[in-house]
Amino acid sequence: MSEITPELVRHLGVLARIQLNDEEVEQLTGQLDAIVDNIAKVSEVATADIEATSHPIPMQNVFRADEVGDLLTSAQVLQNAPDSADGRFRVTAILGEEQ
Structure with a gap:
């Protein structure tokens, strides 16, 4: 017996705020039912x-x-640095404080 019904698919569509027409509900009912069946088979194993x-x-x-x-x-480390001070790399401020 199928666990996934068209009513359940419509309800899920409402919860997900997805507007589904009758054709989409029918297609999704079959697809979701197959997914649930396959998950059940894996759970058995x-x-x-x-x-x-x-x-x-x-x-x-x-x-x-x-x-x-x-x-x-x-x-x-600092020998090729473009600018250094107090044993550290010196770089321009990135927050706009020294521009």
């Missing part, structure tokens, strides 16, 4: 002893290890 998965194959982190390497000094 899903069991508690099967572990949930987010991916069909095992995944591993593909990034390299985070290791400390040679660091630049402040002077090296």
Whole structure:
């Protein structure tokens, strides 16, 4: 027996503020009923002893290890900066205060 009725589709259309004509209601009734049936079939197959998965194959982190390497000094970092002050990059204000 169908769970999705034309009356239910019309009601959902009203809730969603979608104006549906009779042809659209008939088409959506069939489509939504098929969707509900397919969800029910999947629910029948899903069991508690099967572990949930987010991916069909095992995944591993593909990034390299985070290791400390040679660091630049402040002077090296700022050597090509167009403007610097007090060991920091100096940029123009973006809020219109210094224009």
